[in-house]
């Protein structure tokens with residue numbers, strides 16, 4: 001299938017992209033890796049009159065450490081995250097999650113920012129960045145603003161980003177030695193998108209869990225912690241059971257640096273966790 005006709009613009013800088021967005025407003029869409037936008041355009045689910053390609057803005061790509069924070073440019077590809085030495089040592093959940101996405105082609109083209117801006121609840125990144133307690137940096141005509149991840153996802157394919165804003169950075173805390181993380185998903189055999197998945201970040205306090213952030217993906221369109229507490233105990237128990245099965249093999253093998261999530265899941269109730277989320 002072919003997309004509807006559109007005008008292509010190549011932005012050389014964030015300012016240029018923002019100027020184009022301000023000019024074309026609702027008629028425009030930003031293009032990053034194109035692996036969600038282009039399929040949507042071919043299916044005519046999206047029909048922007050103007051496509052603003054930000055893919056070559058080099059300042060939006062790469063990983064750097066600032067104090068105790070890892071700053072990941074929105075255009076950083078899934079593969080660059082999967083192979084990043086700094087992330088492997090300071091935030092191993094990110095490379096682990098990246099390795100679960102699609103196939104090599106998708107990982108080479110798709111970007112972290114594109115996936116988060118797209119806000120597909122079956123995607124891998126939303127659960128991971130929620131579990132990590134990330135911050136999103138957006139830039140618009142009024143300058144930069146930081147959005148806490150718990151305020152970022154508003155629903156299916158909807159985020160807190162305004163039409164005239166671009167997501168520029170994702171900031172995640174560098175993990176202390178006491179922080180353990182794991183990611184597991186049951187992938188769809190064709191697309192590799194999650195049928196169900198979970199990201200867990202646990203801060204250990206001696207031999208016990210001091211604090212935990214768990215995020216389940218493709219469970220609800222969007223659930224807050226309160227929604228889960230009020231409505232989803234039964235569903236959560238079921239998912240916990242499923243995830244216990246899914247993660248029990250790596251746990252049995254005693255993968256280094258992983259807390260035995262299966263053991264947590266078997267005994268879990270919502271109140272056992274500090275923070276439980278779902279996308």
Ligand SMILES: Cc1cc2nc3c(=O)[nH]c(=O)nc-3n(C[C@H](O)[C@H](O)[C@H](O)COP(=O)(O)OP(=O)(O)OC[C@H]3O[C@@H](n4cnc5c(N)ncnc54)[C@H](O)[C@@H]3O)c2cc1C
Nearest residue numbers: 030032033034035036037102110111114123124167192193
């Ligand atoms: C065959 C296939 C298999 C896949 N499998 C998986 C999978 O297993 N797991 C998974 O998580 N994903 C999967 N994906 C999706 C893939 O990861 C996409 O690359 C990703 O979701 C979107 O990133 P992108 O850079 O391609 O964004 P694009 O497609 O370029 O953009 C997506 C949306 O985000 C907006 N956008 C992009 N960048 C920004 C920005 N910086 N600021 C504001 N808005 C922005 C665009 O306007 C558009 O609306 C798959 C895709 C395909 C085609």
